Amino acid sequence: MGRKILLEHENVPGIETLEVYRKMGGYRAAEKAIKSMAPDDVTEEVKKAGLRGRGGAGFPAGMKWSFIDKKSDKPRYLVCNADESEPGTFKDRYLMEKIPHALVEGMIVSSYALGAKTSYIYIRGEYFYVLRILEKAIAEAYEAGLLGKNIFGTDYSLDLYVQIGGGAYICGEETALLESLEGKRGNPRMKPPFPAISGLYASPTVVNNVETIAAVPHIVNMSGDEYAKIGIERSTGTKLISASGHINKPGVYEIELGLPVEEFIYSDEYCGGIKDGRKLKAMIAGGSSVPILPAHLITKTANGDARLMTYESLSDGGFASGTMLGSGGFIIMDETACIVRHTWTLARFYHHESCGQCSPCREGTGWMEKVLHRIEHGHGTMKDIDLLVDISKKIEGNTICPLGDAAAWPVASAIRHFREEFEYHVLNPEKIKDPKHFEKEPFVSSVTQNA
Amino acid sequence: MSEIAFSAEAMEVVKKIIKRYPEGRQKSALLPVLHVAQAEFDGWLSPEVMDYVASILEIKPIEVYEVASFYTMYNLQPVGKCLLEVCQTGPCMLNGADDLVAYLENKLNIKVGETTTDGMFTLKTVECLGSCGTAPMLQCGADYHENLTNEKADALIEKLRTDNKRSRYC
Ligand SMILES: Cc1cc2nc3c(=O)[nH]c(=O)nc-3n(C[C@H](O)[C@H](O)[C@H](O)COP(=O)(O)O)c2cc1C
Ligand code: SF4
Ligand code: FES
Numbered sequence: 001m002g003r004k005i006l007l008e009h010e011n012v013p014g015i016e017t018l019e020v021y022r023k024m025g026g027y028r029a030a031e032k033a034i035k036s037m038a039p040d041d042v043t044e045e046v047k048k049a050g051l052r053g054r055g056g057a058g059f060p061a062g063m064k065w066s067f068i069d070k071k072s073d074k075p076r077y078l079v080c081n082a083d084e085s086e087p088g089t090f091k092d093r094y095l096m097e098k099i100p101h102a103l104v105e106g107m108i109v110s111s112y113a114l115g116a117k118t119s120y121i122y123i124r125g126e127y128f129y130v131l132r133i134l135e136k137a138i139a140e141a142y143e144a145g146l147l148g149k150n151i152f153g154t155d156y157s158l159d160l161y162v163q164i165g166g167g168a169y170i171c172g173e174e175t176a177l178l179e180s181l182e183g184k185r186g187n188p189r190m191k192p193p194f195p196a197i198s199g200l201y202a203s204p205t206v207v208n209n210v211e212t213i214a215a216v217p218h219i220v221n222m223s224g225d226e227y228a229k230i231g232i233e234r235s236t237g238t239k240l241i242s243a244s245g246h247i248n249k250p251g252v253y254e255i256e257l258g259l260p261v262e263e264f265i266y267s268d269e270y271c272g273g274i275k276d277g278r279k280l281k282a283m284i285a286g287g288s289s290v291p292i293l294p295a296h297l298i299t300k301t302a303n304g305d306a307r308l309m310t311y312e313s314l315s316d317g318g319f320a321s322g323t324m325l326g327s328g329g330f331i332i333m334d335e336t337a338c339i340v341r342h343t344w345t346l347a348r349f350y351h352h353e354s355c356g357q358c359s360p361c362r363e364g365t366g367w368m369e370k371v372l373h374r375i376e377h378g379h380g381t382m383k384d385i386d387l388l389v390d391i392s393k394k395i396e397g398n399t400i401c402p403l404g405d406a407a408a409w410p411v412a413s414a415i416r417h418f419r420e421e422f423e424y425h426v427l428n429p430e431k432i433k434d435p436k437h438f439e440k441e442p443f444v445s446s447v448t449q450n451a
Numbered sequence: 452m453s454e455i456a457f458s459a460e461a462m463e464v465v466k467k468i469i470k471r472y473p474e475g476r477q478k479s480a481l482l483p484v485l486h487v488a489q490a491e492f493d494g495w496l497s498p499e500v501m502d503y504v505a506s507i508l509e510i511k512p513i514e515v516y517e518v519a520s521f522y523t524m525y526n527l528q529p530v531g532k533c534l535l536e537v538c539q540t541g542p543c544m545l546n547g548a549d550d551l552v553a554y555l556e557n558k559l560n561i562k563v564g565e566t567t568t569d570g571m572f573t574l575k576t577v578e579c580l581g582s583c584g585t586a587p588m589l590q591c592g593a594d595y596h597e598n599l600t601n602e603k604a605d606a607l608i609e610k611l612r613t614d615n616k617r618s619r620y621c
Contacts, residue, residue: 075473087540087579118473125486125524126580128593128620161471164621166482166522169578183481183514185521201476242584244542250584288541288579331542331583345541349578355521435549 002269003230005218005238006211007254010098016133018140021101027146029217030108034152037220042113046216048224050236055081055172055209056287056327058311061216065206067196068114074203078116079181080107082123082130082210083165083172086287087349088329091240092210094252096123096130099214100137104160106213108146109220111158114206118159121210122177125165134162169353173401174207175199176355187355188401211240231257235310239328241270246334248272261285261307261314262299265332278334279442282418285314286326288346289406291413292339293323296447319413335442339421341435343414344372350407361404364395368411375422378429385422389415420445455503461491465507478510481518485525490619494534495526523577524620531566531573533611533618536590539576542583547599551587552576554601558608571612592618 004010014020021027033042047062068076080103084092096103103121111119123131138160141147149157163181165171171180175189178200199205215237219227228236235257244250247265249272255264264270265280274280283298284290301307302321307314315322333342351365368391374380392408399405415422421443425432434440457465465484472479484504485496492500501515508515519525526534535555539548552574556562559572566573582588585597596607611618 084581085579088542088583089579090581090583093581120471124581125482125522125620126590128486129595132593159471163471163479164483164486166485166518167524167577168522180482181479182476183478183508183510183518185517201473244583244586245545250586252584329583331545333545337545342541342544345539345544349540352578 002254002259003238003256004254006095006102006214006240015099016137018101018137018144021099026101027105029220030105030146031152033109033220034112034154034156039113039115042109042220045219045224046113049219049227050234051212051215051219051227052311053209054211054239054328056086058325061208061212064196065114067194068206069197069204072204075118076114076116077200077203077205078107078111078114078119079178079200079205079207080121080210080213081172081174081177081207082121083177085124085169085172086289086327086329087346088244088284088331089242089287089327091242091252091328093127093130094242095210095214095240097133100133101141102214103134103210104137104141105217106215107160108151108158109216110208110213112156117157120181121160121162122171122181123162123164125167128164131162131164138162170355170403173403176401177207178205185355187357190400232308232310233312235312239309239325241309241328241330243271243330243332245332246275246278246337247332248275255309257310259309261309264309271332274332274334278336280332281335281337282333282339284329284331286324287329288349288410290324290326291319291409292417294417294447297321336439338438339414339418340372340376340425343411344369344376346410347372347407350403354403354407358399358404360395360398361407364391365407367391368407372411375425376432378425378433380426382423382426385415385419385426418445455492455499457491461487477508478514480508481515482522484508485519486621489525490621493529494617494619495529532571532615533591534573534575536575536577538578538580538582538586538588540579542579543586543588546586548587551589551599551604554604558604593620
């Protein structure tokens, strides 16, 4: 059994209540931090722990916290990013729904470390039922004196609110999120200035993912040095992985970073292997934005080393033969999946979600969607395939926020690794008219044949 | 048209929401208040309702229009009593979202984007709802309906018809 930290008590009946959460050791970290540690000591532990942001970018949390502008006379804010809209990602939902107090306690400890007196959790609009669960937990915490004035009898006071979004993936981008929290359209801001200097209401602000914040109390309890012993090298701790697609046991799993990808996919403790005993074809490891990998690069890197669930191993080989851990949205495709069709749905997604501020992203995503639609529906040409690569290159790196890159990578990587399948679509317009073409006759590329 | 005004209950909720933000930052309440407004006024935001929200938050109507049109959950046109939002993104597609959409289109005798003639159902496709491990799925109001099969979809439609209540997020 792998080590569990965040989800250790996921199956304890009543864990969503304050009473049971406390019985299982909950709010000990909040008490320890607020009563016996200086705010900077908490940040120091998070730094020692090597905790990296779990929202996708993997930026070290302690370092981000230390950037907060302490000279400013404006109030400081902590904003939790619970927007979770990256296709394939549903781990924050699971954690908030199962153990809401884990996030509430994390918000208390992290706000204390940052010197925030008001903090917000920004949750995607579709998660209204999760909002209710969080509100209930927060009300319990207020009632018990864990939020509000003079927490644990100290002079530290904190107000915590949950803000509901309106349905827009781009609000997961931290500056778009802050715009949205100010009651505006979710248009990402130009950086710099970074939120740590000028964030919510132009005040010093830290934005962190749900899972990042929920890890903080555990670090305070066990110490940063102990946390850093879990995992491998710079991938410390555990990570929540939401697994979906063609696997026997889709769901949310907590893994110790360093677990072999092969074990994650095939062991009964996790995904339980590929559905109906079919063959593995492709994997997206970190939510729809990261490059897709073909079968021969999933369990092993290009060098032949075992591929591990770590930031480093998943990105081994760069974009030529690697990918990214991202948000931990793990999507598995078996031989019946059509890569072109899947890529087209993702292109449609990014086109739909582009905020429209930058022309490469606004126009490019729409163009890619159109061309992919054409290829998937039997009207594509060979030139279209190169056109897609060209568009993706023109978007990448030329936009205000990383949504442009996130839209370009899935398309570019699908063509990089599955070009033959795109060509097959162009050459066999009749066969692929049936959207389930590969369910009847899986496509075999020369690479798979030789593998 | 009768005067547009929140019920006393909804007004209480709105006032509480506004208190979450610092003085002068009441515009921050816009997204949550629009959800309250949509739930209060038949599941969509008419220009009159948006103007009303603007007056409550003391902002310009255009500030409300531009936000309401940006986010997908706000309906700027009337919708059926129950809005069925089927996720169609990649991971759901792998596990039968296309079939579910086709089944519902056929069963309700409408295309995506349309409303049944009795005004009961509007069918909409949406992007990833964070439910990819329990695909295919749809959202109706605040409820997620997951791991759907044709039989489960039948039962859901039946239940929604019998309940005959407007679906709402809040
Ligand atoms: C288009 C886009 C969408 C994003 N969506 C999310 C999201 O849903 N949740 C999240 O935590 N971070 C998301 N991020 C990353 C955030 O911008 C930010 O890096 C993160 O919230 C920081 O928290 P962390 O350091 O704890 O990961 C997104 C970024 C981009 C560019
Ligand atoms: S890259 Fe796309 S989503 Fe990001 S700011 Fe530009 S247009 Fe908006
Ligand atoms: S792809 Fe449908 S819920 Fe994520």
